Amino acid sequence: MNLSDMLSYADIGQLSKIAGVYRCECNGNSKNELIQSILAQMSRHDVFEEQINGMKLEDLRFLNSLLFESRQSYSLEDLIARVQQSRFGEEQQAQEKAAEETVKKTRSKKKAVPPPAPPSPRDIIARFKHQGWLFNGYSGPGRYLFQVPNDLKTRFRETLKRRFADSLQYTDEPPVYRDEQGLLLDDIKTFLHYVYHYEVQLVSDGSMYKRFLQQLLDLMGVQEEPPAKGAWRFGYGRHFNQYPDRFSLLYDFCCSAKYVSESEGLLAVTEAGKERLLKSPTTSEHEQLYRYWLKIYKGPVANLLSLVHWVHSLSGEWVTVESVRRVLTPFVKTYYYDDPNAIFEARLLKMMTHLGLLRIGEHPLYGTVMRMTKAGGLLVEGAAQNLDQQRH
Structure with missing residues (x-):
């Protein structure tokens, strides 16, 4: 449903709170006047952008987690978990700063004043409700679920895109770039051909003997080295600890698709x-391979889907990787030894390139640049549409 529909089902109490946020001047006892006044205010670009620009980073992360999914409703517990997942980085800095202030005040023999507690997840959810961005259902079990108006999702995406784009460095086409479209699918056939013609033996942990792995890696369209001995590797697939990134995805996909058996x-x-x-x-x-990648990588990178959509949205033309990195890494949470930069480079851009979604090039003036492929853009949009159709 759109905003106007959800406002019509909201009670006058919530409408009054929304009207207060947007400083609506109307008869507070008339539901119709409240709705019309709220719609008039929220339709103004300056008012809407003022609300977005006033948001803290953790609120933007929470909002971002709701913008690209096909699901239409969320439980309170789900929203609370998303708020909690949106708090990282700055929380640790705030705690360290508070500890330093406490030490300083203790040394000066003044009574230390504890820092104010951050708003609770329920407070943030309530604030989103008061801003007219979240609504409860209106009947049956849906009364206990929350929804974001569809037209507001579109406006949020457009507003954030303009905000992000202002910080990006777009360029002309580089003289040299990598384009791996079709290579991963071709290598699936190469892999199956090899396994079909040779007796590939597995060690006790289920991985291939090194000689088979090396022979297969030499046959791949994109060359990779086996993982270094002792390197930490977990979280990105069943065989990620044994095989390099691209081949690990290929191998796990073939197992999932039941092309091979161990x-x-x-x-x-x-x-x-x-x-x-x-x-x-x-x-x-x-598309199946792309969705499989999303499935196994979204565990360590919880907001992977939104990151893919932002790369797609912001990279319609050649743009520097560094400028996109500065915009998106604040939304990336560290995963064990993978910091936001490593996740952005190795888990997002590199894998999108392997999947044929992204071109990566070297510009003589601007350094590393990237651009979505046409097929990649259609795949990202099409996969989202297909997921929508399956859910309805």
Whole structure:
């Protein structure tokens, strides 16, 4: 539903609070006047952007977590969890600063005043309700669920895009760039062909013997080195600790698609895998691979979907990686030894390039630049649309 629909179902108490936030001048006892006044105020670009510009970073992160999903409703517990997940980085800095202030005041023999507690998740959710950005359902079990108006989601995305774009450095086309469209799908066939023709043995942990792995890596369209011994590798797939990033995704996808099976110390091609060997890559399989990547990477990178959409939205033309990094890394949470920059580079941009969604180039003046591929843009938008259709 859109904002006007949700306002019509809201009670006069919530309408009065929303009207107060936007300083509406109207008859507070008339629901119709309240709705019309709220719609008039919220439709103004200056008023809407003022609200966005006044938001703290953690509020922007919370809002961002709601903008690109196909789901329409959220439980209170889900929203509370999202608020809590949006608090990182600055919280630690605030605590350290508060500790320093306490030490200073203790040394000066003055009574230390504890810093004010941050607003609770429920307070933030209530504030979003008062701003007319979150609404309860109006009947049945839906009364206990929250929704964001669809038209507001669009306005939020457009407003944030303009804000982000103001900080970006766009360029002309670089003389040299990488474009891996189709290579990963071709390498699936190469992988299956190798496994079909050779007896690939597995060690006790389920991984291939190193000689088989090295032979396969040499056959791939994009060259990778096996992971360094002792390097930390976990969280990004079942075999991520044993294989390099791109090959790990390829291998895990083939297992998930049941193209190969691991049994009795051997890796073998299944009947489904044999059928795949006889076929050419399809757009459908490309979308399945993209969605599989989202599925396994969204554990360590909770807001991966929104990051992909922002890269898509901001990289319609050649743009410097550094300027996009500055805009998006504040929304990226550290995952163990992966800091936001590492996640942005290795887990997002590099994997999007391997998936054929993104081109990466070197510009003589601006350094590393990137641009979404046309097929990548269609895939990101199409996958979202297909997910919407499956849910309804």
